[in-house]
Amino acid sequence: MMNIFWREMKASRKALIIWSVCMFLLVASGMGKYTAYSAGGAGNEVFNQMPASLKALLGIGSLDVTVMSGFFALLFLYIELTAGIHAVLLGSSIIAKEERDKTAEFLMAKPVSRRAVITAKLLAALVNVIVLNLVTLLSSLVMVSAYNKGKDVTAEIVWFLLSMLVVQLIFLALGALLAACLRNPKAPGGIAAAILVGSFVISKITDLAEQLSVLNVLVPFKYFSYTRIVEGSGLHPGIIALSLLLAAGLTVLTYYFYGKRELSV
Template identity: 70%
Template sequence: MNIILRELKAHRKALIIWSVCMFLLVVSGMSKYTAYSAGGASSEVFDKLPQTVKALLGIASFDVTQMSGFFAMLFLYIELAAGIHAVLLGSGIIAKEERDKTVEFLMVKPVSRGTIITAKLLAALANVVILNLVTLLSSLLMVSAYNKGEPITGEIVLFMVSLFLVQLIFLFFGAAVAAALKQPRTSGSVAASIMLGTFVLAKITDLTDRLSILNLLTPFKYFSYARIVEGNGIHAGIALLAIGLAVGLAASAYILYRKRELTI
């Protein structure tokens, strides 16, 4: 328990900064909704954009004049920000003892490595949950302030459930990368680079259906925004796949961390 509290305290400032940034992202994004919902030049510009440009911007076939379509477009950037936070948190919380030369602090305690990594991952999970809740509350607040049509509270909740599963995948992926690499200083950049690579891959597969098989390699494509907007919810099989992947990555982090030689 002491290790969990120590990690929560160590990441408190970063969590506050990320939470504020996520709130501002939602606020700034939703503030643009009136320009599209009212029609006019802004709406016409989006209608005339080529399909490839729409795909790259995350618009796809969404009607951005409707709140559900506009929020789906905004969610792309919310998910990217949350993914960056999760992967950096996962890698950092595992690597920071070696990076900051504080390994002795943990090694002199009468606890096993399994207990140490469990405490670290629980603290990281708490951070992810809090950021997800901040994003959910921010989204509900701002959508209610701008939405003049049908409420989309259910869709927002489903978006955040899918976001949480993606966060888990990248959190445990970052932890596994940090546990596997011998150079803790590079774990964050390596994990973040791979994560951003999956985002780029998601944009590439948006451009053509011929590469849809590659969607299995990018968590950003596991959950269909269109499916949620259309009221069909989250595919149960995909949700189970995401949970299984997160569990597998967490198990890998455990195994690799317990076997590695820590640099003092």
């Protein structure tokens, strides 16, 4: 099993480096705009005069983006979306690629069970997700400290990235489940990405129409309140537990469906 794990880690190394560099550049470029938001004057007037609907679409909402905690919450929306895309594509590809690349027969001929194969692959994917999260955390701490002139927001950043890790786990498990269920090995990636983008669109719709907020149960991006984190209240333990339970449930289903399916070799 460990041979499969290290094989997957080696195969994903280049992609992980690219994603990590892109995430650092996203954080760095985003923080570079903070001076414009915090400068005051005309900039503040523009935000004050924005209609609520436009603020919702931009991810601003009721946040005060002229202070570091509020601005990072705005930037974090796009950081989390990027991390979610990485996780869902990784989950789907790491399971489906054996059939896509016609190497399933070679892998299954080894003296290991399907359960062991899935375990090794999911562990490798988990390490990739954690590494990307840590890169984002360190990038955020470094870049925020370079621009922040006010209250220390290290604790808030840590809470934000912890919430992102939970969301990454959900999308990772979702991508793996789709790959385990769908017979066409080329389909899971596209469907997984479509589901993620669809959930992001739903999050914007519910921001615009509060009466549709019940739909937020379908949107992992909305499981954790940015406002709660900015106010220093951290994450709700119950939401964390339910989110991890959801990720675990999706993972269990991945084992079940992958164990039942006939592999295309």
